[in-house]
Amino acid sequence: MDEDATQVMNMVENYADTGKQLEDVADSLCKLALDNFIFGMEAANLCSKMANLEIEQVKFRYSILKSLQAQFVNRETLKKDNTNSWLGLVTFLVELFSVMRTQNGEILKALVKPVFVCLTELLGNSTEDEVEHCIHELKRRGRFLQEQDGCNMDKVILCLRERLVDPETSTYVRCLLLEVFEMSAKGWALDDDTKAFYKDIITRY
Numbered sequence: 001m002d003e004d005a006t007q008v009m010n011m012v013e014n015y016a017d018t019g020k021q022l023e024d025v026a027d028s029l030c031k032l033a034l035d036n037f038i039f040g041m042e043a044a045n046l047c048s049k050m051a052n053l054e055i056e057q058v059k060f061r062y063s064i065l066k067s068l069q070a071q072f073v074n075r076e077t078l079k080k081d082n083t084n085s086w087l088g089l090v091t092f093l094v095e096l097f098s099v100m101r102t103q104n105g106e107i108l109k110a111l112v113k114p115v116f117v118c119l120t121e122l123l124g125n126s127t128e129d130e131v132e133h134c135i136h137e138l139k140r141r142g143r144f145l146q147e148q149d150g151c152n153m154d155k156v157i158l159c160l161r162e163r164l165v166d167p168e169t170s171t172y173v174r175c176l177l178l179e180v181f182e183m184s185a186k187g188w189a190l191d192d193d194t195k196a197f198y199k200d201i202i203t204r205y
Helices: 002-015 019-035 037-049 060-073 075-081 083-099 109-123 128-148 150-165 171-185 192-203
Strands: none
Touching (some): 002 019, 019 060, 019 083, 037 060, 037 083, 060 075, 060 109, 083 109, 083 128, 109 128, 109 150, 128 150, 150 171, 171 192
């Protein structure tokens, strides 16, 4: 990954001679991340490597946050028109919040609200695919999110609990939710026997 990131950074530096071109790179990375949420994790790592890149007083970190802010504001349209892009946005937000830092090594506080808003909305009046995607993000980054903002994470867990007891929730999704609920109660770590138990139960559905 480090070698790939270095190559990408070199390509960006060779291509982006102006601040406008650097903004275009940020917009393109954001679009690619939304098009494929699996790439969103790689895109976040690339953005982290390029965080301090600056051309003509245009900072890459600011440019990628600006692109993300525009997509976050437009998320209701994404939900209606392209669910995959909506899920891609969530993954990109969560992963960027987890890996990118300010020049002083601090978390990007500007991403705190968008991250937790999106996770809460995935658990609200949403489809099973959206709930499952939220569970995926929480299993990957739940511990980190809890450490950064326990208050907002408690709200996410409350939404998870409400979805868990909702009679409209399918048995399959209820099992997924229950596993994450237990993870949150045990410091985001389950022993091997418990993991095997949930794996066995979930595969039955």
